[in-house]
Amino acid sequence: MRKQLLTIWVLFLFASIATAQEKKPMSWQDIPTWKYMQGNSFRVSPDGQWIAYAIVASEADGELILKKLSEPDSLAKSFPIGSTTFPSIQFSDDSKWIAFKEYPKFSQRQANKGPRSKPLRDKLSLLELGTDEKKTFENVISFSFNNEQASQLAINLAKDGNSKARGSDLLIYHLNADKSQNIGNVTEFRFNKSGSHLAYVVDAANKTGNGIYLMDMASNSTQILDSDDAAYKFINWTEKGEAFAALKMVEDKKYKQPHGKVVGVKNLKKPQITLYDAQKDTTGFDQSYTISGNRRPMWSEDLTRLFYGIHPLELVKKPSPKKELDKDSMKLAQAKAVEKIMADTSLKSIADLQKAIAKVDAKKGKPKKKANVDQPDMTIWHWNDSRLQSRQQVTERQDKNYSMWAMYDVASAKHTALQDESMKSLSIFPKHLYAIGSDNQNYELDINLDGQRYSDFYLVDLKTGTRKELFTKFYLPSFWSNPSPSTDGTKFIYAEDGHYFVHDIIKGSTTNITENLPVTFVDVEDDHNVEKPMVGVLGWSSDSKYVLLRDGWDIWQVPLQGKAKPVNLTQNGRKEGIRYQYRFGLDPEEKGIDLTKTVYLRTYGEWNKKSGVATLSPTKKSGLKPGATSLIWEDANIGNLRKAKNADVVFFGKQTFNTPPEMFMTDLSLSSPKQVTKNTPDADKYAWSEGTQLVDYVTDKGDSLQGALFLPANYEKGKKYPTVVYYYEKLSQTRHNWSNPSFGGTGWNPTMYTSNGYAVFIPDIVYKLDDPGMSAVWAVLPAVKAAIATGVIDADNIGIHGHSWGGYQTSFLITQTDMFKAAAAGAPLTNMVSMYDLIYWNSGGGNMSIFEASQGRFRGAPWENWDSYLRNSPVYHVKKVNTPLLMLHNDKDGAVDFTQGIEYYSALRRLKKPVVLVQYKGENHGLRKLENRKDYSVRMMEFFDHHLKGHKAPDWLDKGINKLDLKEHLEKRSF
CATH class of the missing domain: 3.40.50.1820 (Alpha/Beta hydrolase fold, catalytic domain)
Structure with missing residues (x-):
């Protein structure tokens, strides 16, 4: 018996060894059909009960995996999605439906290659969760559920190739009634946040019926908000979804650009429409400008003002009128010329006659017939150009589409330009009370030469449009030196000379918030040749009373008022070689960091390369308790932490060098995580x-x-x-x-x-x-x-x-x-x-700034530093x-x-x-x-x-x- 067991064990051992040896190295020829989970495709239903993700391949067809988390893995469903590496998947907000695209198969794509190929269309599959009923829609471009209400699915269908209209059909599918309705010639559509209303734009052939429409999804009724021989675009709902803004563009043959008008809509039950027509505002609006079609308009948070872009109008050049010719004088001159030539006895041949005619024509000043001469295709590079001509070529389209912010006060019917040519950039703060303007035109040439960045900054009041100078020639060694607004938009933080400062706009006061702290917030590990670049700010608290700063290791909570003192929240980062890198935002709609809730942080071990998640707990009062609690700390890459929208179900990703990324499910404590995905199904081979x-x-x-x-x-x-x-x-x-x-x-x-x-x-x-x-x-x-x-x-x-x-x-x-x-x-x-001295052609900029203030790490130009440049070439x-x-x-x-x-x-x-x-x-x-x-x-x-x-x-x-x-x-x- 023992011999038999020994024999069986030996055979099993050899079988195991043989099985292990059967695993082959992966060849390059294996890659086209290699299947893997497309990371961005992972979706969680809002109730946290379902997940979906796509398994794809570069040259093979993919599949969608749909799984109910409370059921065994064996019951997960698979649906073919064709050949794609960018799948489109969406759960409805009520967690009852899932919609996903099905793309043409790889074999179809291969067969369709060539000069006579026809566009291949995508399909859309709609599935009621928990059932096997699947509905398919053909010729789909895009789709969207109506957000929170989840009662309808809007499907933008592919445009008919023979249609002259810019728009195409929009199909509204009523989920519970299993009925569809079609809206023709739609170019753009957007649901508001609650999903109660759909705004859409119609652009038909010959502009018949062009306009902007509002549909009430509950009553299925539609209102025409504005209709004209015009093009409408850029529907932009407010965050709450109680109002939206859009543009109305009217062609004018005299100008290269259309005239823009702003449409503002609020009070959705009985829509109140504001139409600002800049062309009619001859006293308040500079008529050499128009409202730009290149910037999306928006309402202020309090719905009192509309913000939009403006840019100069450019006249269409008319051809020069031809001069009227005096035909009688021409006939007399021609007769005299012919008479003179006929009297010339020295002419012996046709060639002599032709020369004589040419000579007379020249004396009379008759122009020779010119062939069509092409204009030269050339560029003039001038030493005083602030931007290289190559850079101007790269940004030509951006420069042409450049627009400046302006606003319209609805109550006073007043337009105010917020920018002009002396302030090229404007960043609007939260709450829409203030903005920071900046301009580097005075320093642009030097910036492009040596890479050291400077800018002028201004504070702009968005109620009045008035501008106040903040900083002149302000040094920007890194992004984090730029002013960054508080959550309530009444303060901003910036960095100067190695310290962080907070400016209170209402009080007009500025405070150095790091001068008394025992650590530096300069990124001392940055070895580029810039002066005192900063470690990035973690963020503002949601009540704007605190700023959370990173010193490269730990996180500091810095109060902006009262007697509270700055606190090292994490405490052990520098001591133990742990970097608290960034915060996981579990609520996509949050504003700032809510210090009344647990804060989740990504951790990384500088010397052991471990990673994980740690938390900071709130106090009974505002602020967080000192001391971080480590929830996950592994020899792995941990990240991608997310929470189901409407449930305390949490997911995170985990990978190592030899195990592909997988997603794990857990609760807010991150304890007892369970793997819920199956990546790389062929990995065992x-x-x-x-x-x-x-x-x-x-x-x-x-x-x-x-x-x-x-x-x-x-x-x-x-x-x-x-x-x-x-x-x-x-x-x-x-x-x-x-x-x-x-x-x-x-x-x-x-x-x-x-x-x-x-x-x-x-x-x-x-x-x-x-x-x-x-x-x-x-x-x-x-x-x-x-x-x-x-x-x-x-x-x-x-x-x-x-x-x-x-x-x-x-x-x-x-x-x-x-x-x-x-x-x-x-x-x-x-x-x-x-x-x-060469050009970085992708950006159009010169390499010299890269060498003197970035990756090159040289001090000065070659002619100032020959030995270094030669030594390192x-x-x-x-x-x-x-x-x-x-x-x-x-x-x-x-x-x-x-x-x-x-x-x-x-x-x-x-x-x-x-x-x-x-x-x-x-x-x-x-x-x-x-x-x-x-x-x-x-x-x-x-x-x-x-x-x-x-x-x-x-x-x-x-x-x-x-x-x-x-x-x-x-x-x-x-x-």
């Missing part, structure tokens, strides 16, 4: 990383840093593995991040490399000014040596890879060390001198390169100019160093087209497989591919 390790090291400049070491699949302790080192400034915090197998825009995917037997090491880099390249040397080399000491890495088979700034680090590192057997650099900066050290290099650089790269790649490639080629440059025509800084992302992902792994694993080099890497053979080469490799 493949081999994944065995886990991660943290590697501590000290840079050559004495900084203590960490790197994340990701173990390969089927890792065996004591065995050394080929390794790819990847970096981009600080990334060790990604230790617990799942990287979904996919074709990235840079070819890199750490999950794919660990699945295929590589270790991956991601070290942190900190920077010293004037040495961005050397900083990588000082950080990465000690990091890799420390990682080698773990016994995981094969020191003889290490590759490095980075893209963009990481590509620069790669290009530079191989000029300083032979530690690496192979290197792959994507879109690298290679010549800091020439790069300084890979191309000037190219003779020392011995590492085979694969480069990706595209000809339309709008971030790092293609010439940077060409410079480095050409220099290496001149020295006969092993380098291959891969260029994808028309692509930008990263790869966008799927076929290109596939191709480069495979090539980069082939490159590392050859150099680090000893695989045979493919032809493209070994010998290159001639242009005439390229088409056949690509056809063989495509999948």
Whole structure:
């Protein structure tokens, strides 16, 4: 008997080993059909009883999973949704219905490719929860339940291709009555918050019946609020849903833009309509302007004023009138000319006659016939341009559509312009009593040259429109220095010279709220060359009596009045290396931080990379109790905390490097969480990383840093593995991040490399000014040596890879060390001198500001700092390169100019160093087209497989591919 049991156990053991060995590395060819949970698709019904999420694939059909949380997983339902990576799913507010889109199948999309392809239409599925009854609607563009009432579903249908109308059919489906009604030619529709009313715009052929309409959903009655030969747009309900504003645009052939009018509607039972026609306001409105069709109008919170945009009118240029010709004088002159030519006996040929006629015409001043001459297509770059011409080209549309805020007081029928050309920006505060205006025109040229930002700030009274100067040439080292309003809109916080200040608008007083605190709120870890950038504010309390500040570790509660003193709420952050990073807002409608309720915070361990959720509890009085309570603290990435709208049911996400994101359900205590999703259904077929390790090291400049070491699949302790080192400034915090197998825009995917037997090491880099390249040397080399000491890495088979700034680090590192057997650099900066003067084409701005106040980290221009620029430029050290290099650089790269790649490639080629440059025509800084992302992902792994694993080099890497053979080469490799 014992022998039989032993035999069975051995057989079971071998079977288990065989099963484990059956798990294969994931190949790039597996990715197109790889299914995963699209993270943004996770939905919770308002009552917390149902969840829905989508499982999708890049080149296969997806499905929607619908699950009642009180039932076993086996009863979850699946519905096909076709081919999409951006599913659309919505629960009704009463938790009785779910609606979701069904997209064309992948096979349909493939068959429909080509010049004669027809638009494929989406479907909409509507399901009553708890039943099997599903209703389908064809040709759907968008849909929406009527919010809180949840009695109707509005469905915007696809426009008929032959229709000249701008609008299309809007289907109103009555959920309880199972009846539909159709409204034609609708271009825009919006329900108010309660769902009691629907506002919509009609735009028909020939503008017949154009107008703005209001439907009462309970009585199913419709009112015409305004109708005209005009275009209506931008319905904007107030937050409470008791009123809305819209625009009415009337064409005028004299101007390039239509004349705008503002429509304000309130008192929905008996609609009270305000129509402000700026054209008729000849005394209050500058008639060289009009109301802009580029800014959405809105009511003030107290419904006394309408806010809208204005911009200058531009006349249509009329062609110059042709001059009347004196025909009698022309005939006389022509007769005399002919008479003179006929008397000329020297003319011997037709050619002589033609010359004589031309000579006479010239003397008489008759113009020669001009061919149609095209105007030059050119740009004038002037040294005094505050913005580069390239930047102006990028922002041309934005500049054309620019509008300035204005308001209309309904009671006084008065228009007030809130901005003019001397104040280009305006930020309206909550409650609509005040606004902050800003303008940087006086400093714009210098900002674009050296990157140091300044602005003038103004306080604007939104009752009167009066403006008061606050700050002149105010320094903005980071976003958090900008004025930010309190919840009640009567105060604002800003930062100056390393401190936070609060200005009380009504009192006119300003208080330094951090000067007496024992910690600094300057971001001391920011190594860019700006002065005293700040750590971000956590937020204002809902009663505007407190500000919650972060010092990088802990959270401080700072009172703005009374005898209360600032309090360190979290207390243990700095002591224990825990960063209290941000707050989870569980109520999407809250205003400020409600200190009478428990506050949920995201926590992160700086040195152990753990994460979790902690809470702060309210006191009996206003304010929070000191001392945070940790509810979750794990070796995982915890986040995405959310609550069901109408129930105390809470969900959060959890992932690690080798386990994909899943959602968990719990209560407000976050105790006993239960997994409710099933991500990556095919994951068990493949081999994944065995886990991660943290590697501590000290840079050559004495900084203590960490790197994340990701173990390969089927890792065996004591065995050394080929390794790819990847970096981009600080990334060790990604230790617990799942990287979904996919074709990235840079070819890199750490999950794919660990699945295929590589270790991956991601070290942190900190920077010293004037040495961005050397900083990588000082950080990465000690990091890799420390990682080698773990016994995981094969020191003889290490590759490095980075893209963009990481590509620069790669290009530079191989000029300083032979530690690496192979290197792959994507879109690298290679010549800091020439790069300084080039254009960042994606934004149109110059690189010099990036070099002097951002990632470049240089003090001054090259001509002021030659040694630093040359010392840190890979191309000037190219003779020392011995590492085979694969480069990706595209000809339309709008971030790092293609010439940077060409410079480095050409220099290496001149020295006969092993380098291959891969260029994808028309692509930008990263790869966008799927076929290109596939191709480069495979090539980069082939490159590392050859150099680090000893695989045979493919032809493209070994010998290159001639242009005439390229088409056949690509056809063989495509999948």
